[in-house]
């Protein structure tokens with residue numbers, strides 16, 4: 340399927356550093372990575388994104404029951420040049436498939452070794468701590484180990500996926516080159532300060548759940564695929580507040596010239612302190628519609644005003660990120 344304009348996704352500088360990443364990143368997890376989702380469809384999605392200039396690929400050892408990294412590694416064979424691949428440490432899967440937290444140096448080392456093996460590489464561009472605690476950020480042993488990975492070149496940059504005080508402490512610590520925070524139409528005031536502080540410190544800022552899981556889009560509830568059932572169950576499990584609040588953002592479906600998700604994504608990209616929005620999708624038409632938002636002019640001012648008004652009344656939170 341081709342796009343109406345087939346343009347290349349725009350790039351942004353990775354914080355104060357030399358690398359550039361696509362302003363839309365491909366989320367290699369969730370339903371996309373599960374064996375039940377067709378291998379061929381998953382590959383087509385990824386390669387379509389790469390063909391349109393996406394180079395930022397985000398995954399994790401516990402994503403999709405451990406299969407996401409395997410899939411990504413398989414589809415990237417022969418295509419690593421120019422890629423910017425991010426994986427995580429701190430959350431891993433036991434041999435029995437149970438998700439566990441492990442912030443010990445030995446645990447993180449073993450987790451990264453397995454990730455590299457699954458991905459089929461000897462280095463990743465970005466290694467993110469997956470929702471660490473304050474103790475982890477203050478643990479000299481852990482920080483020393485992570486810094487040594489950077490010195491050896493096993494990882495290009497260190498980042499973390501976090502929020503609130505932990506994210507703030509990480510920014511102040513100077514140990515990290517990037518931070519990933521939930522940022523979307525329903526959750527922007529909460530992360531606003533952290534995004535400004537991180538960008539001010541020269542860090543890259545990755546926006547997770549940038550579409551707020553598209554919970555405000557009525558088509559999500561007209562179930563036509565197994566993935567939709569999975570998404571609705573995920574929202575019920577991790578984002579009940581977001582589901583309830585999504586009603587307030589339904590007006591996004593009525594903006595002339597925009598679909599609700601394209602407006603929601605443009606809102607995220609209009610924040611110049613955001614380096615990239617990481618989106619998960621299992622549908623080619625969704626992927627293409629998302630990529631087409633890159634390079635579009637900013638959202639009309641009245642829409643931004645309305646979003647601010649709604650956020651003021653909502654107290655935040657349509658589609659916070661889990662994962």
Ligand SMILES: NC(=O)c1ccc[n+]([C@@H]2O[C@H](COP(=O)([O-])OP(=O)(O)OC[C@H]3O[C@@H](n4cnc5c(N)ncnc54)[C@H](OP(=O)(O)O)[C@@H]3O)[C@@H](O)[C@H]2O)c1
Pocket residue numbers: 365366367368369397398469470500519546547548549550551552553556566570600601617618619620621622624625626628629660661662
């Ligand atoms: N703690 C963490 O590290 C963490 C947490 C959360 C997320 N993340 C990262 O961020 C990525 C994305 O996050 P996310 O999956 O939570 O949220 P998201 O990107 O905000 O939303 C994904 C949802 O939006 C739908 N969607 C995508 N494009 C659409 C379009 N154009 N029109 C309508 N619906 C559309 C997808 O359904 P379809 O499949 O039907 O398109 C899916 O239900 C993850 O893959 C992961 O890489 C990281």
